[in-house]
Amino acid sequence: MSSIIANEFIEASPASIHLPALIGIGLVLLLVAMAVNVIAHYIVTRMLKVREGAIRN
Amino acid sequence: MTGGARYGDGGPRPAGEGGAAAAAAAPTPRSRRRAEIRAMFKSNVSGRLKVDRIMVGGITACAIIAIVPLFWILGQLIVGGAPALSVEFFTEEPGAIGAGTINVGPAIQGTIIIIGLSSLIGIPIGIGAGVYLSEVGSGSRLAKQMRFLLDVFMEVPSIVLGLFAFLAIVLLLGHFSIWAGAFALSLIMFPIVARATEEQLKMVPWTYREAGTALGLKKATIAFRIVLATAKRGLLTGVLLSVSRIGGETAPLIMTILGSSQFFSSLDAPMDALPLRIWRFSLLPYEEARLAGWGAALVLVIIILAIHVGVRYYFQGRRGGGIGANGGRRSRKGLLPNMRGGSA
Numbered sequence: 001m002s003s004i005i006a007n008e009f010i011e012a013s014p015a016s017i018h019l020p021a022l023i024g025i026g027l028v029l030l031l032v033a034m035a036v037n038v039i040a041h042y043i044v045t046r047m048l049k050v051r052e053g054a055i056r057n
Numbered sequence: 058m059t060g061g062a063r064y065g066d067g068g069p070r071p072a073g074e075g076g077a078a079a080a081a082a083a084p085t086p087r088s089r090r091r092a093e094i095r096a097m098f099k100s101n102v103s104g105r106l107k108v109d110r111i112m113v114g115g116i117t118a119c120a121i122i123a124i125v126p127l128f129w130i131l132g133q134l135i136v137g138g139a140p141a142l143s144v145e146f147f148t149e150e151p152g153a154i155g156a157g158t159i160n161v162g163p164a165i166q167g168t169i170i171i172i173g174l175s176s177l178i179g180i181p182i183g184i185g186a187g188v189y190l191s192e193v194g195s196g197s198r199l200a201k202q203m204r205f206l207l208d209v210f211m212e213v214p215s216i217v218l219g220l221f222a223f224l225a226i227v228l229l230l231g232h233f234s235i236w237a238g239a240f241a242l243s244l245i246m247f248p249i250v251a252r253a254t255e256e257q258l259k260m261v262p263w264t265y266r267e268a269g270t271a272l273g274l275k276k277a278t279i280a281f282r283i284v285l286a287t288a289k290r291g292l293l294t295g296v297l298l299s300v301s302r303i304g305g306e307t308a309p310l311i312m313t314i315l316g317s318s319q320f321f322s323s324l325d326a327p328m329d330a331l332p333l334r335i336w337r338f339s340l341l342p343y344e345e346a347r348l349a350g351w352g353a354a355l356v357l358v359i360i361i362l363a364i365h366v367g368v369r370y371y372f373q374g375r376r377g378g379g380i381g382a383n384g385g386r387r388s389r390k391g392l393l394p395n396m397r398g399g400s401a
Contacts, residue, residue, distance in 0.1 A: 029216070029217055030213060034213070038209065041205060
């Protein structure tokens with residue numbers, strides 16, 4: 001996705017639908033990256049919590 | 058064994074309640090005991106020693122494997138890029154392809170300007186945010202959420218930040234500019250610097266802060282002169298990592314500083330940068346462009362290495378001393394005669 005943006009950005013003119021399409025790709029990329037990160041963060045915190053509980057008991 | 062040594066093999070022995078164990082061990086000749094112990098050692102310890110040796114060897118090999126790519130890359134770059142280097146390569150504007158050599162003067166200038174400018178924006182904000190996370194609001198809800206958001210922010214693809222800078226600054230101003238590029242790169246920079254700062258400040262022993270409080274110092278003085286100064290070396294690593302990260306960024310520069318073939322004219326104009334130039338060269342189907350691309354890559358690596366070595370060398374000479382302590386001796390001595398040198 002990022003390579004599409006990089007390669008086509010120069011040719012895209014703001015007047016056409018091309019540039020908004022590229023920015024849309026950027027949005028999708030952002031959402032994917034954020035989703036992966038939030039899920040990873042959630043998993044990590046859950047694992048840490050489990051370990052904390054194990055120590056306390 | 059001690060029992061055997063004390064009593065000897067054939068020596069007088071107290072009769073009576075010597076214990077069954079002593080009686081059983083006594084008739085064994087010393088050489089046989091030794092052989093027994095040796096066998097025990099072999100079955101028990103020598104196996105462990107073998108495992109130890111294998112593990113140490115494996116880990117050493119891993120360390121070497123981790124280092125090898127660096128020298129490999131450097132070697133490849135020097136082999137590929139050295140023929141492109143000349144005085145004009147550093148100082149002249151890139152000529153037309155086919156008209157002799159291709160040069161990257163403006164790109165070098167642009168890279169240095171853009172790294173400097175985005176560091177000026179990104180490092181203070183990043184360090185400030187790190188100090189907040191670690192010193193001011195360390196346990197608060199806001200800090201927890203900020204930490205999470207910074208982690209997410211750090212992983213946002215750089216091209217998305219470039220698009221954001223394009224939308225927010227380039228479209229607003231109506232033209233590509235160095236400002237937009239520096240803005241995009243500082244966005245990449247400050248989550249990295251903030252998290253690195255926080256991690257380093259957390260490592261400073263709590264007693265240092267208590268000592269500062271006991272001396273009646275202001276909270277700001279403790280944060281900036283003691284804690285930051287103690288964590289300086291680790292901080293530097295984080296900052297330098299972020300600097301080299303932005304030094305190699307191409308994607309956000311495509312849509313913010315655009316690239317140009319002329320030397321610096323104003324911060325409000327398009328500019329060239331080395332990664333951008335390398336990317337452009339790699340798209341061209343000419344042998345000269347390929348060579349110039351290798352040369353530009355070599356120059357980029359040399360610039361980043363020079364920044365690393367230079368900054369480290371500069372700070373190695375001055376231990377202790379707060380950040381913003383003018384680097385001078387007077388202010389340090391006047392403030393805390395006995396509390397410097399924490400970072401040593």
